[in-house]
Amino acid sequence: MAPMLEVGYLGRLVPAVESPALRSCSHRMASPCCTDTASEPLVYDRLSNRRFDVAGLGNALVDALVLMDDVAFLGANGFERGHMTPVDNDRWQSIFDEIEPHGVEIQSGGSCGNTIAGLGFLGSQAIYAGQVGDDKLGRLFAQRMDEACGQHALRWSRNVSTGKCLSIVSKTDAERTMLTDLGAAVTMDGLGSFDEVIRDSRVVHITGYLMLGEPMASRAEEAMAIGVQEQIPVSLDVADPFVVSTVRDRMWHVIEEFVDIVFMNEEEALTLTETTDVEEALERVSEVVDTVVMKLGSKGSIVVHKGERVEVGIFPVEAIDTTGAGDAYAAGFLFGYVNGWSAKQSAELGARIASMTVGQLGAVVRDGPRMKQAIADTTAGT
Numbered sequence: 272m273a274p275m276l277e278v279g280y281l282g283r284l285v286p287a288v289e290s291p292a293l294r295s296c297s298h299r300m301a302s303p304c305c306t307d308t309a310s311e312p313l314v315y316d317r318l319s320n321r322r323f324d325v326a327g328l329g330n331a332l333v334d335a336l337v338l339m340d341d342v343a344f345l346g347a348n349g350f351e352r353g354h355m356t357p358v359d360n361d362r363w364q365s366i367f368d369e370i371e372p373h374g375v376e377i378q379s380g381g382s383c384g385n386t387i388a389g390l391g392f393l394g395s396q397a398i399y400a401g402q403v404g405d406d407k408l409g410r411l412f413a414q415r416m417d418e419a420c421g422q423h424a425l426r427w428s429r430n431v432s433t434g435k436c437l438s439i440v441s442k443t444d445a446e447r448t449m450l451t452d453l454g455a456a457v458t459m460d461g462l463g464s465f466d467e468v469i470r471d472s473r474v475v476h477i478t479g480y481l482m483l484g485e486p487m488a489s490r491a492e493e494a495m496a497i498g499v500q501e502q503i504p505v506s507l508d509v510a511d512p513f514v515v516s517t518v519r520d521r522m523w524h525v526i527e528e529f530v531d532i533v534f535m536n537e538e539e540a541l542t543l544t545e546t547t548d549v550e551e552a553l554e555r556v557s558e559v560v561d562t563v564v565m566k567l568g569s570k571g572s573i574v575v576h577k578g579e580r581v582e583v584g585i586f587p588v589e590a591i592d593t594t595g596a597g598d599a600y601a602a603g604f605l606f607g608y609v610n611g612w613s614a615k616q617s618a619e620l621g622a623r624i625a626s627m628t629v630g631q632l633g634a635v636v637r638d639g640p641r642m643k644q645a646i647a648d649t650t651a652g653t
Contacts, residue, residue, distance in 0.1 A: 322471045324390065479507065527559050
């Protein structure tokens with residue numbers, strides 16, 4: 272088998288070396304941010320010598336998005352509208368070729384990749400690790416992450432093609448139907464130099480999709496364990512109700528063992544805690560992590576940080592594409608978090624960025640000046 276290659280975060284191609292498993296310790300931080308307590312130094316003060324604000328690890332998927340009248344096309348090809356269908360590389364390519372005349376936009380994607388790219392366009396020093404194929408789409412993914420963040424920590428596979436997700440977005444109601452080939456994204460056999468990147472960061476961000484199977488579940492736990500070892504806050508977006516229901520016990524263990532910040536929506540929270548009451552679910556999760564962010568769709572969001580609760584509304588917009596709204600919210604919130612903002616301000620920026628995302632085609636707002644204006648609007652008067 273040909274050796275795996277990775278690009279180190281200084282841009283050199285180096286042999287990939289698997290990081291050893293790490294033993295974790297209690298994750299509860301003595302020094303969180305998003306607090307006004309003078310005795311608890313903010314993350315920028317406590318980790319002032321770190322190069323990166325947020326380091327993310329995820330399934331590196333290229334997003335191909337097309338806006339079209341979808342009903343007849345989906346019915347003719349046997350795809351269930353509004354759902355994700357797994358396909359192999361050949362099937363994905365044949366469908367892509369069929370719809371390409373409708374106009375397809377190609378960007379870096381994957382839940383964590385969207386969040387890290389969003390952070391980059393907000394002005395954070397953010398960096399992303401994942402695995403792509405040594406092919407055209409893989410190189411495009413790397414280019415898009417460079418445009419967003421100025422750097423990446425991707426690994427390259429010579430044996431498996433780049434993972435990709437084709438999102439068919441309805442012109443009628445913005446409903447999206449996804450065809451996904453995970454490809455190289457789920458075959459990463461070690462963290463390699465991303466170990467060093469995490470140790471040089473202020474926050475490590477992971478998404479629950481990694482927990483669905485090996486080897487990525489182990490990579491996620493290794494990354495989080497490094498965060499705990501180095502007293503770096505660990506952020507987890509639980510990702511999807513299906514993910515939570517599939518790996519609930521392991522995810523709950525990970526949250527208890529490693530995590531400081533949890534992003535989830537109502538359905539994910541109820542599934543995770545096996546309750547039918549949202550308030551009870553929120554309370555249970557807040558008992559084991561410092562910061563819980565519950566996204567409520569059109570009802571806004573709730574943040575519980577160290578027992579203090581804030582509620583934030585939404586910024587209404589005409590929906591064009593809901594792809595990645597939660598990822599965008601996480602980007603805005605984490606930007607505030609690493610900059611020592613209050614939980615309310617962090618959540619407000621998250622809501623602004625999510626709204627901007629819903630009002631466009633694509634999961635990442637790639638307009639730096641608009642992102643900077645969102646920051647200015649959020650901090651106005653403070």
